[in-house]
Amino acid sequence: MTIRTSPRRAALAAVTVTAAVVLAACGGNSDSGGHAGPGHDASATPGASAGAGRHNARDVAFAQSMIPHHQQALEMAKLAADRASSDRVKDLAARIEKAQDPEIRTMTGWLKGWGEQVPMAGMDHSGGSGHAGMSGMMSDDDMAALRKADGKDFDTKFLTMMVEHHQGAVDMAGAERSEGAYGPAKAMAGDIVTGQTAEIKEMKELLGS
Structure with missing residues (x-):
C-alpha cells in the first residue's frame, strides 16, 4: 500500500505545487494588474497631464x-x-x-x-x-x-x-x-x-x- 500510494501522494504533491505556482503567477499578474492599475495610472497620469497640458x-x-x-x-x-x-x-x-x-x-x-x-x-x-x-x-x-x-x-x-x-x-x-x-x-x-x-x-x- 505504501509503495502504491507513495506515487499517488507524490503526484498529488506535484499537482499541489503546480497549482500553487499557477496561483502565485495569477496572483502576481493580478497584483501586477493591480499595480498596473496604479502603475497604469501613474504612467497615464503623465500622459493625462501631457494631454491636458499638451x-x-x-x-x-x-x-x-x-x-x-x-x-x-x-x-x-x-x-x-x-x-x-x-x-x-x-x-x-x-x-x-x-x-x-x-x-x-x-x-x-x-x-x-x-x-x-x-x-x-x-x-x-x-x-x-x-x-x-x-x-x-x-x-x-x-x-x-x-x-x-x-x-x-x-x-x-x-x-x-x-x-x-x-x-x-x-x-x-x-x-x-x-x-x-x-x-x-x-x-x-x-x-x-x-x-x-x-x-x-x-x-x-x-x-x-
Missing part, C-alpha cells in the same frame, strides 16, 4: 490674444442692436455674439487650466502694451466713433471695422493652426478661419465692395 507658447498666445480680440468684437456687436438701421447688420451682429461669447469662455478655461494669465475684460485692446501684434484691433478713437454713429452711418462704420477686425482674427487663427500644439485650440482656430472668412465675404457684399 500645449505650447503659441497656444497660450492664441488664447490670451483672441480673448480680448473677441471681447472687442462683442462690444462692437452689442452696439448694433440699438444703432444699426439694417436688419441684416443686426442679424450679423447677433451671430457674432452667439459664436464668440462661448469661445471666450472656452479659452478662459484653457488658460486657467494651464496656470496662465487670463486677460481681463475692459483692459486696453488697442494694440498697445500687452496687445502688440493683435491684428485687427480697433483703437479707442475707432470705438468712440462707432459709439457716436447711428443708422446707415453706423452700418457702414460697423461693417468696415468688423471686416478689418475679422481679418485680424483670421490671421491670428492661421498662426495657431500652423504653430499650435493643443488640439482643441487648433480646432477652434479652424472654426474661426472658416466662420469669419464667410462673414468677411458677407460684410463686403453688404458694403457693396
Whole structure:
C-alpha cells in the first residue's frame, strides 16, 4: 500500500505545487494588474497631464490674444442692436455674439487650466502694451466713433471695422493652426478661419465692395 500510494501522494504533491505556482503567477499578474492599475495610472497620469497640458507658447498666445480680440468684437456687436438701421447688420451682429461669447469662455478655461494669465475684460485692446501684434484691433478713437454713429452711418462704420477686425482674427487663427500644439485650440482656430472668412465675404457684399 505504501509503495502504491507513495506515487499517488507524490503526484498529488506535484499537482499541489503546480497549482500553487499557477496561483502565485495569477496572483502576481493580478497584483501586477493591480499595480498596473496604479502603475497604469501613474504612467497615464503623465500622459493625462501631457494631454491636458499638451500645449505650447503659441497656444497660450492664441488664447490670451483672441480673448480680448473677441471681447472687442462683442462690444462692437452689442452696439448694433440699438444703432444699426439694417436688419441684416443686426442679424450679423447677433451671430457674432452667439459664436464668440462661448469661445471666450472656452479659452478662459484653457488658460486657467494651464496656470496662465487670463486677460481681463475692459483692459486696453488697442494694440498697445500687452496687445502688440493683435491684428485687427480697433483703437479707442475707432470705438468712440462707432459709439457716436447711428443708422446707415453706423452700418457702414460697423461693417468696415468688423471686416478689418475679422481679418485680424483670421490671421491670428492661421498662426495657431500652423504653430499650435493643443488640439482643441487648433480646432477652434479652424472654426474661426472658416466662420469669419464667410462673414468677411458677407460684410463686403453688404458694403457693396
